[in-house]
Every structure is written in C-alpha cells, then in structure tokens.
Amino acid sequence: MKILVPLKRTADPDNANKIKIAPGGAKVVTDGLEPKPNPFDEYAVESALRLTENGTNPKARLAGDSVVVATFGAKEASQTLRQALAMGADSGLLFEASDENLDGDLVARALAKVVEREKPDLVVMGKQAVDGDSNQVGQILAERLGWPSATFAMSIELSQDKKSVIVGREVDGGVIKLKLALPAVITVDLRIVAPKSITNHVTPQTHNYQEGARYAPLPMIMAAKKKPLAEAPFASLGVEGVKTSYVKFEAPPARKAGIKVKDVPELVQRLRAEAKAL
Amino acid sequence: MATDFYDINDLLTDDERLVRDNVRSLVSSKILPSIGKHFEEGTFPTELIAEFGRAGVLGANLPEEYECAGMSDIAYGLAMQELERGDSGIRSFCSVQGALCMYPIYAYGTEAQRRKYLPGMAKGEIIGCFGLTEPDFGSNPGGMLTRAERTNTGFKLNGTKRWITNGNLAHIAIIWAKLDGRIRGFIVPTNAPGFTAQKIERKFSLRASVTSELILEDVYVGEDALLPNVEGLKGPLGCLTQARYGIAWGVIGAAEACFECAVDYAKDRVQFSRPIAGYQLVQAKFAHILTEITKAQLVTYRLGQLKQAKKMTPQQVSLAKRNNVAMALETARTCRDVLGGNGITYEYPIGRHMLNLETVFTYEGTHDIHSLVLGQAITGIPAYDAPMPDPR
Numbered sequence: 001m002k003i004l005v006p007l008k009r010t011a012d013p014d015n016a017n018k019i020k021i022a023p024g025g026a027k028v029v030t031d032g033l034e035p036k037p038n039p040f041d042e043y044a045v046e047s048a049l050r051l052t053e054n055g056t057n058p059k060a061r062l063a064g065d066s067v068v069v070a071t072f073g074a075k076e077a078s079q080t081l082r083q084a085l086a087m088g089a090d091s092g093l094l095f096e097a098s099d100e101n102l103d104g105d106l107v108a109r110a111l112a113k114v115v116e117r118e119k120p121d122l123v124v125m126g127k128q129a130v131d132g133d134s135n136q137v138g139q140i141l142a143e144r145l146g147w148p149s150a151t152f153a154m155s156i157e158l159s160q161d162k163k164s165v166i167v168g169r170e171v172d173g174g175v176i177k178l179k180l181a182l183p184a185v186i187t188v189d190l191r192i193v194a195p196k197s198i199t200n201h202v203t204p205q206t207h208n209y210q211e212g213a214r215y216a217p218l219p220m221i222m223a224a225k226k227k228p229l230a231e232a233p234f235a236s237l238g239v240e241g242v243k244t245s246y247v248k249f250e251a252p253p254a255r256k257a258g259i260k261v262k263d264v265p266e267l268v269q270r271l272r273a274e275a276k277a278l
Numbered sequence: 279m280a281t282d283f284y285d286i287n288d289l290l291t292d293d294e295r296l297v298r299d300n301v302r303s304l305v306s307s308k309i310l311p312s313i314g315k316h317f318e319e320g321t322f323p324t325e326l327i328a329e330f331g332r333a334g335v336l337g338a339n340l341p342e343e344y345e346c347a348g349m350s351d352i353a354y355g356l357a358m359q360e361l362e363r364g365d366s367g368i369r370s371f372c373s374v375q376g377a378l379c380m381y382p383i384y385a386y387g388t389e390a391q392r393r394k395y396l397p398g399m400a401k402g403e404i405i406g407c408f409g410l411t412e413p414d415f416g417s418n419p420g421g422m423l424t425r426a427e428r429t430n431t432g433f434k435l436n437g438t439k440r441w442i443t444n445g446n447l448a449h450i451a452i453i454w455a456k457l458d459g460r461i462r463g464f465i466v467p468t469n470a471p472g473f474t475a476q477k478i479e480r481k482f483s484l485r486a487s488v489t490s491e492l493i494l495e496d497v498y499v500g501e502d503a504l505l506p507n508v509e510g511l512k513g514p515l516g517c518l519t520q521a522r523y524g525i526a527w528g529v530i531g532a533a534e535a536c537f538e539c540a541v542d543y544a545k546d547r548v549q550f551s552r553p554i555a556g557y558q559l560v561q562a563k564f565a566h567i568l569t570e571i572t573k574a575q576l577v578t579y580r581l582g583q584l585k586q587a588k589k590m591t592p593q594q595v596s597l598a599k600r601n602n603v604a605m606a607l608e609t610a611r612t613c614r615d616v617l618g619g620n621g622i623t624y625e626y627p628i629g630r631h632m633l634n635l636e637t638v639f640t641y642e643g644t645h646d647i648h649s650l651v652l653g654q655a656i657t658g659i660p661a662y663d664a665p666m667p668d669p670r
Contacts, residue, residue, distance in 0.1 A: 034287060079295060215307065225293065
C-alpha cells in the first residue's frame, strides 16, 4: 500500500502570539518565527507510518508499503520533508512555490496532479493548517479525484485485505464510523496520535504507541539524507490560478479587564442583570 | 521558542536543526515528565537507557561503521544542549558513555576492541564508566596511585577511584592506572573478581545520576584489556577534551531552561502595580542573562566549527567549559532569585538545574583549573604547582 502525505510549513505555532499584522491589514507578518511543520500534518505522517509498519519494529515499512511526503513551498521547506523522511517516510517531493501564490483550491488541484503521478492508495493529511485554518484542501481534493473521504479522523482501521478503511470521526456526543473503499482521502485530527488509534492488523493489539508524533532517532536523520527527495517547480504540475484573495487581516480585539465582585449575592445579581447568564 | 537572540538557527544546517528539534522532542516526551521525581528520590531513570540507545544519542559523533550515528560535532553539541535542557545528570550519563568511554575505545583501542564494545554501547546494552579521579587525586590526576602490574596472562590492577559517574550502572570501566610508571588505559569488566562499586549517597546535586567509588583489589584482566594506542596523561585528557566540549554546549541548555522559566514567571507574577517583569531590576537581570547566553552560544558554535575542521585545541575547550558553566550557574542562581520562594520548590526546574550545575562547575576540570590552563596558554608559565616554601 502506498500512502501520500501532503505537508505544509507554518510559522512556529508554539509562538503564534508573536505574529503581527502589517500596517493596513495587508498581511500577517511572521518575521523571526522559525518555520515548523503544521502539527496536523505531523500527525498525518505519524498515522501513515503506523499504517505501514509493525509498531514493534518502527524502523522499516512493511513489505510492499511506502509513504511519500510532498510539499508546495520555498526551497527551505525541504527540511520539513527531511524530518518526515527521518521519521520513516520513504521519499519526498518538493514543488517550489511561494505561499502567497497558493490557495486551498489551487493546492487541491495541484495535489490531484501529484496523486495522478504517484498513484497512492490513500492520501492522509492534516485536517487543516494552523496558520490559515481553512480546512478545505482534503475535501476539495477528494471531490476532484472522485474519491471517498473522511474528515477529522480520530481512528483508522485498515482492513486485512488493505482494500478499505474504517475511520472514526469524533462528533458532538459520540463517534461516527465510516467505511471507505480505497483509494480514499483521510484528514486527521489531534486524537489520531493516541496510543491505540491506528489498527493495521500487523502491529500487535497490545502495542501502545507513545502519544503524539514520534521523534526521529539520530541515525534515522543521517539515513534520511540518502532517501530520494525530488525537487521541481510548482509550474511543472500544470495547474495555476488563485481564486481567493485575502481582503484584510485584523488582530483580535484586546480583551477588556474583568471586574471584581465583593460577594456572592453581587455575583448572582450581575450574572442575572448584566451577563444574562441566569 | 528557544533563546536565540542572534539567530544562530540561521547558521545551522538542516541536519543540525533536525537533531536539535528531535532531541528536544525526546527530552520533552520521555525525560521531563519524570526527571523531577527521579531527582527528588535520588534515582537514575534506568528505564530510559534503551530509549537513549534507540534515539542514537550515545556516542552520536562516532562513525556509523560501529553502529553510531556519525553526527557532525555541531549536531552532537546541539544534542548535548537539548539533553541538558532536561537535566545535567542525564547529559552526564550520555557524556560519560560517549565521550569518556566510547571515545577512548574508538581513539585508543584496537579494531577488535571497537567491534566488541562500540555497537553494544551505542545501543545502551553495555554501559561504561570512566575511572580517572581518585580520593586524593582530583585536579592532579598524574599523581594517581592506582597501579597495573604485568602477569603471565595480562595485568593485575589495584587502586581506588572516586566520583565516578555511572559506576554502579556500568558493565565496563575504563580504568587509568600506572604500568611501569606510565599512565595506561584498561577496559575492565565490572563483574571481575576484586572489583567493587559503592554508590555515593546523600548528594544534593546530580541526584538523577549515579556517582560511585570504585575499589580494585587484585583485579586480573587479559592482554586484550589494555588500550594499546596511548600512553601518559594525554590519554585521559584526550577523553576529557571530548567530554568538556559536550559540557560547553550542554550547560547552555540548562541556562536556557532557567531563563525561559524565569521570564515566563516574571511576566505572570504581579507585585505592587504590575508584573515583576515590568520592573527595572528584573529587566536588568534578564538583559545580563540574555547577553551571557548569547555569548556562550557564539563561543560554542565557533568551537564546533574548529572541531569539525580538526583545528580545536584543548585550551579553546577550557575557555568554553569555564565560561559557559560559570554562566549557566550564575544564570540559574539569578533565575532562582527571580522566582522568589517558588524558586526553591520542585514545582519549577530552576532549583534542580542550579544544584546540578554546582557539580558541573567542579567536574571535568574545575573552574579554577581551567583558569590555570588559560593562564599557561596566555603566559607560557604553568602555575599548577611549585615547591612549597620552607615554613622556617
């Protein structure tokens, strides 16, 4: 089974409070923030690796299985691909592009071209990138490919014949389980990296993964230097044209200071009269 | 974000960044959750040894042909920095294993010795300790009393070593002893008859690390125990240069951890009209710490370049070890002060780092001994020893 994982770099999400809005609201300024992989995409890499390995020997993919990672971005985004290769992915594709010249629709169309070339059985990707929070690429991609899709995945069970998956989707009040015939598109949510969220009928049922995306051991970082990483211009995919543009960015309004109440009766009175919460 | 005021990140290669970020991730997920408890209880997290082996942090800069990671010296330094962001005791474990035990086998050993030990040591299956210091010979290792004598089949060792990190965890000890008056290195199995290790208890520093006294009473080893390719004090000192290089990087991690914790705390802690971060005295402390951390980062980065170009001198390592450890210790003390009473509790990592760094200040060449190394480099006059004046 071959899995394609699209990745995006985002400005260090752990320091998202340090971003600024350019004068006039023209754009978001992320100067000084180190680019890091979009966390949901890291979870997608982790999911793809868990689907294609025996968890007791995570160094090697199962016979016949492979994980390909791809990104559209600046040349430096190759580091994001190297990280995925060091975690265990087999090969990387970098299509050089500038983020300002991409939107969700164009990314989905370009990914459809990558899918045509790579012919994966499954596309696993983050539900959204934490910078734009658009949450649309997976859905548009599935529509364009005519593939079934499951969004916000919190569990994936690969069937023994590897022809279908059962995807758990967390919703208010419970879990929806969807069965998808492969090929398919899955977008993953935070809980997909829980210790037992992925089943592939090879990793023993008793195996507990470490919560979260795995770190790459140092020898794997060295080995990743020898894995194939192809670079090509974005234009080589033969798609173009951005249909959405940002009109204006605004910082959230500063929170007003709270008030102190002297006793419980006053609290109840204010909750009733001012907050209308009671 | 880690402290990086001069954008040293920009100087790093992709591999180096990946090493730093992945070791940081290892430390956050595996070490930080339990290290405070281990420190409090005075236990070493033995459950992590296999994890360190899997992560490839043991002997990470030795070649891949011995199943080591083959990292560059700068990448190795960054790994040490991230480990010590967790705890100096953890970094010490890895330094001793890699720089003090695997390195001499690699640099001074036979091919057979390398093949026998290095792959297992890289995996954490064979743990080593380094026996140089003795109860009465710390800064003056050349005066050591431990002796080796030739026998028909190899050597017989007698002596006592003290302040030995990993002593009670180790499967092998690199023992430095005088053979016919010359200092030689021996790989001694710790289960050899006559070899005993006694844990030094009641420490207030490096509590999540094992420190021991080793006693060798008629310990017999074979010919193949001798590290044949070095003689004299330059053998152990060559190992110490490697380890001090790692320490110079490592303590930056401890300093950054304290600084980042203190800045966060100061921005939240309100006294009088505002967060204490808004007072000039606190800001002056932070300005000083940031300056010192940045200088230390630049020193180590350049030291790493020199090491990679095979141009690094032991005196340059002394400068970095001396400066950076003193910087980290001062940083930890100042940050402890910023946290007030909270700084003395286990709720925050600063007190633990501060106590650990007292050891790091002393071991691997005390601060003062490195001053003498530099003094000699500057003046050409060694000031370690001189005949005692006649008291009459």
